[in-house]
Amino acid sequence: MAEAANQTPRTNPPTAILAGESGRFVVALGGDWSAPNARACEAEAGRIAAAIPADGVVRFDAGGLGRLDTLGAWVLARLQHELRQAGARVALDNAGTAHRILFDEIQYKPLEQQEAKRSFIVIDILTDIGAAMVDAFYDLVNGIAFLGSFVVAAGKVVTGQSRFRLASLVAQLERVALRSVPIIVLISVLVGGIIAQQSVFQLQSFGTVHFVADLMGILVLRELAVLITSIMLAGRTGSSFTAELGSMKMREEIDALRTMGLDPIEVLVVPRITALILSLPLLTFVSSMAMLFGGGMVALLYGGVSPEVFLSRLQGAIGLNTFVVGMLKAPFMALVIGIIACIEGFAVKGSADSLGARTTASVVKAIFMVIVVDGLFAMFFASIRY
Amino acid sequence: MPQSRDIANGAIQPKGDAIIRVRDLEVKFGDKAIMDGLNLDVMRGEILGFVGASGTGKSVLMRTILGLIRQSRGEITVFDQDLAALSVQEHEEIEKRWGVLFQHGALFSSLTVRQNIQMPMREHLSMSPRLMDEMAALKIDLVGLKADAADKYPSELSGGMIKRAALARALALDPEILFLDEPTSGLDPIGAQDFDDLIATLQRTLGLTVFMVTHDLDSLSGVCDRIAALAEGKVIAAGPIETMMAADHPWLRAYFHGARARRGSLDTGQFRASSKT
Numbered sequence: 001m002a003e004a005a006n007q008t009p010r011t012n013p014p015t016a017i018l019a020g021e022s023g024r025f026v027v028a029l030g031g032d033w034s035a036p037n038a039r040a041c042e043a044e045a046g047r048i049a050a051a052i053p054a055d056g057v058v059r060f061d062a063g064g065l066g067r068l069d070t071l072g073a074w075v076l077a078r079l080q081h082e083l084r085q086a087g088a089r090v091a092l093d094n095a096g097t098a099h100r101i102l103f104d105e106i107q108y109k110p111l112e113q114q115e116a117k118r119s120f121i122v123i124d125i126l127t128d129i130g131a132a133m134v135d136a137f138y139d140l141v142n143g144i145a146f147l148g149s150f151v152v153a154a155g156k157v158v159t160g161q162s163r164f165r166l167a168s169l170v171a172q173l174e175r176v177a178l179r180s181v182p183i184i185v186l187i188s189v190l191v192g193g194i195i196a197q198q199s200v201f202q203l204q205s206f207g208t209v210h211f212v213a214d215l216m217g218i219l220v221l222r223e224l225a226v227l228i229t230s231i232m233l234a235g236r237t238g239s240s241f242t243a244e245l246g247s248m249k250m251r252e253e254i255d256a257l258r259t260m261g262l263d264p265i266e267v268l269v270v271p272r273i274t275a276l277i278l279s280l281p282l283l284t285f286v287s288s289m290a291m292l293f294g295g296g297m298v299a300l301l302y303g304g305v306s307p308e309v310f311l312s313r314l315q316g317a318i319g320l321n322t323f324v325v326g327m328l329k330a331p332f333m334a335l336v337i338g339i340i341a342c343i344e345g346f347a348v349k350g351s352a353d354s355l356g357a358r359t360t361a362s363v364v365k366a367i368f369m370v371i372v373v374d375g376l377f378a379m380f381f382a383s384i385r386y
Numbered sequence: 387m388p389q390s391r392d393i394a395n396g397a398i399q400p401k402g403d404a405i406i407r408v409r410d411l412e413v414k415f416g417d418k419a420i421m422d423g424l425n426l427d428v429m430r431g432e433i434l435g436f437v438g439a440s441g442t443g444k445s446v447l448m449r450t451i452l453g454l455i456r457q458s459r460g461e462i463t464v465f466d467q468d469l470a471a472l473s474v475q476e477h478e479e480i481e482k483r484w485g486v487l488f489q490h491g492a493l494f495s496s497l498t499v500r501q502n503i504q505m506p507m508r509e510h511l512s513m514s515p516r517l518m519d520e521m522a523a524l525k526i527d528l529v530g531l532k533a534d535a536a537d538k539y540p541s542e543l544s545g546g547m548i549k550r551a552a553l554a555r556a557l558a559l560d561p562e563i564l565f566l567d568e569p570t571s572g573l574d575p576i577g578a579q580d581f582d583d584l585i586a587t588l589q590r591t592l593g594l595t596v597f598m599v600t601h602d603l604d605s606l607s608g609v610c611d612r613i614a615a616l617a618e619g620k621v622i623a624a625g626p627i628e629t630m631m632a633a634d635h636p637w638l639r640a641y642f643h644g645a646r647a648r649r650g651s652l653d654t655g656q657f658r659a660s661s662k663t
Contacts, residue, residue: 035560036482038513069560070592074524075517098593105528105591111520112533350541351495 011036012066016044024057030064033072041072045079054087062103063094073106081108139343139365146343147335150273153266162263165271172275176237177282184232188287191228192220192294200303209303213313216295221322225288226280227374230333233280234366238341241272242362245345246355254346264346273338280334281327288326321386329377336373337366404463405430405563405595406451411460412619413443413450420446421457422619428563433589433596435606438616439637444599445489447616448565451597452486453477464563482510484563485556489571491548493540499526499551500536506558525554530584546577550584557588564588566598570605578602582609603642615641 014031027048033041052058060080080090095103156162199212245268248254257264292314299305344362348355406428413421420443428434438444449455451462453469462469464480472480493502503522507513513521526536529550540548549569556564569585570578582602586609589596600606606613607627614624615638623633631642 035507035511038511038517042514042517070524070528070557071513071517071521071560074520078520101591106524109523109527111516111523351539353496 013037014041014044014072016048018048018051023053023055025052026059026061028061028064029076030066032067033065033076034067034069035071038071041075045075049079049082052083052088056083057089058083058091060090060092061094062092062096062099065095065099068099068102070102070106073102074108077103077106077108081110142343143339146339149265150269150339150342153263153270154274156266157270162266165267168267168271169275172271173279175240176233176272176275177279180233180236180279180283181286183236184229184283184287185290187232188225188228188290189294189297191224192216192291193298195219195224195291196295196298197302200299200305204303209299210305210309210313212295212299212303212305213310214317216292216299217314217318218322220288220291220295221318221326223326223374223378225291226284226326226329226333227370228291229280229284229287229330230337230370230374231367233276233283233334234337234341234370235363237276238337238366239359239363241338241341242345242348242359243355245342246348246358249346249348250350250355269338269342272342273335276334276338277331280337281330284327284330288323325377325381325386329374332373332377333370336369340366340369403430404428405465406597407461407463408447408451409461409463411447411450411462412458413446413455414458419619421450421460424460424616424620426614426621426624428595428597429612430595431589431593432611433585433598433609435610435613436597436599436616437601437606437613437641442616443619444616445567448567448597448599452484452565453481482506482559483561484565485559485561486565487549487552487556487567487569489567491540491552493548493552493555495540498537498539499531499543499554502540502551502555503558506555510559521558522554525557526551528557528588529554530580545572546574546581549573549581553584557592560592561594563595563597566596566600568599568601570600570602575604578604579608585609 011032011034014033014037015029017028017030019026019028031037060076076092080092083090092103153162157164196212196216199215200209203209203211203215245254248268254264254268257267296305296307296310299310300307341362344358344365348358404427406426408424408426411421411424411426412419424447426447436444436447446455450457451464451469457470465483467476467480469477469480493499494505497505500519500522503525504518507518507521522536523533526533531547531550531554535543535547535551540551543551549572553566553569564585566585570581573581582605585596585598588594589609598605598610610627612624612626613630614621615630615633615635616622617635617637622635623630623638630638633639633642
């Protein structure tokens with residue numbers, strides 16, 4: 001039974017038996033002219049169309065027809081139409097009652113062929129580049145506009161003109177900060193360990209293994225902790241903000257808020273971005289400690305640097321400014337991630353595709369912007385020699 | 387074998403034998419039995435309207451027949467084959483012979499209407515691209531959509547158009563049974579009437595068997611050959627509208643003689659007239 005996967009076993013192949021001479025033909029239809037036999041139906045119709053001369057007189061005898069569905073009726077209607085177009089005289093008779101109804105209902109209508117637009121690859125590429133530039137410009141404009149409306153909404157909360165949503169903020173804080181701690185700690189310990197290991201190997205050739213503490217301290221506190229934490233949160237929290245707001249947009253929940261006289265920015269965006277701005281510095285601190293711990297462990301295991309030496313080197317190498325530089329960047333990273341995630345969320349349209357595309361865009365743009373902002377900060381701090 | 391069941395030869399098929407037979411069905415969610423010893427027959431070539439209060443499990447029954455929910459007891463026979471006893475491939479063969487219109491359309495949002503209709507054809511049938519385009523255009527025409535709807539995405543369609551497009555997709559494989567879950571919900575009365583007429587026309591031309599979950603009294607009185615009512619996990623009454631009107635189960639009395647029914651055409655005795663015009 002299951003030998004032919006695409007052919008339903010219960011059908012008989014469609015047949016059209018041609019008889020007649022001197023320009024007068026009878027086509028006896030038989031078998032099942034139905035969807036599972038689509039190929040065979042088309043082949044039979046093509047055979048008949050080729051066999052009948054342009055000025056022939058054809059009578060289709062539907063008396064022996066088995067199963068007939070819209071596909072079979074359509075193929076037969078198309079065949080009759082093509083024969084008539086060629087100049088033949090065509091008639092169909094002997095159809096059973098149910099078949100008659102179907103033949104009457106299914107009338108051949110030529111499909112309007114849409115002209116495929118011609119395209120040249122060079123022009124397409126240039127068009128894409130141009131569109132991408134324009135999009136990037138609008139992204140920037142939108143970002144600034146959104147930042148503005150966020151500041152206004154946050155300002156209203158601060159000045160007491162609108163309600164401070166403590167419950168919402170706490171709920172977001174738990175999701176953004178608390179539940180991120182385990183993964184951030186894990187990743188940070190590993191990254192710290194890996195960097196310390198490579199440093200130890202390089203420093204060993206100079207006989208200055210204990211400098212690993214200086215290196216780790218400055219690298220982790222200034223750059224690495226805040227970067228890793230930001231990238232993790234862009235992936236973990238930014239994507240979930242986009243998906244949440246996007247699916248709310250799809251189900252008209254955001255429109256519902258607007259009609260109740262509530263500002264979606266104030267209700268949805270302010271608690272989320274505020275939570276992100278509060279969480280990211282905290283998580284950056286957690287990440288720094290975890291990285292230094294991981295680095296210290298590896299320095300002990302691979303380089304034989306004892307914890308006492310590691311800590312005292314660390315104390316000498318870093319000042320308050322090293323720590324402040326890293327922590328100062330964190331809230332800005334949070335703002336960048338939050339703004340991008342919320343803009344992308346609000347930009348979701350009706351389809352599932354669009355939700356996926358926007359979530360991807362949110363994470364990719366956020367990570368890119370985090371690194372750009374980090375670079376800008378590096379230039380800034382270098383020029384003020386901090 | 388099903389071979390002998392295939393009544394073709396162009397004769398109008400008799401509305402005699404049951405195409406879906408449900409016996410002693412029990413469906414449980416946790417400890418709660420939604421269906422409890424339910425029996426139901428759907429006859430070949432009829433339009434069966436299925437009613438019941440909200441939350442009694444009308445959709446659950448439909449989903450159980452479709453194989454989306456597993457029963458804990460009982461037997462469901464479709465095309466004379468016991469669904470529980472079928473292999474995956476045999477079940478697939480059955481699935482090609484029914485079409486489903488979900489309550490909210492369930493169109494694939496990333497595909498255009500044309501691609502939605504062609505999806506089952508592409509997967510299950512072998513046909514030339516030209517014929518596939520023509521068949522999609524034909525189905526779109528059959529359900530009363532304009533040709534330019536073909537290249538639209540579901541998010542660009544109105545509620546009524548989504549229902550029609552979803553119906554076109556349900557008809558893509560020329561099914562023998564059509565399952566409709568609240569086909570007229572969310573449509574205006576004129577749109578609902580049009581949709582009822584469309585289903586009746588399609589049923590006549592294509593010889594479909596239609597299983598329709600509905601709350602629309604006009605649909606029930608207008609297009610349904612028989613009505614089955616669900617309560618307490620069982621079919622409490624089944625039969626033509628006259629039987630339902632005469633039934634004395636309190637819920638049925640409230641349903642068919644309530645204010646909404648009286649305001650409509652049910653109690654005035656002309657309930658069949660409207661749909662046949």
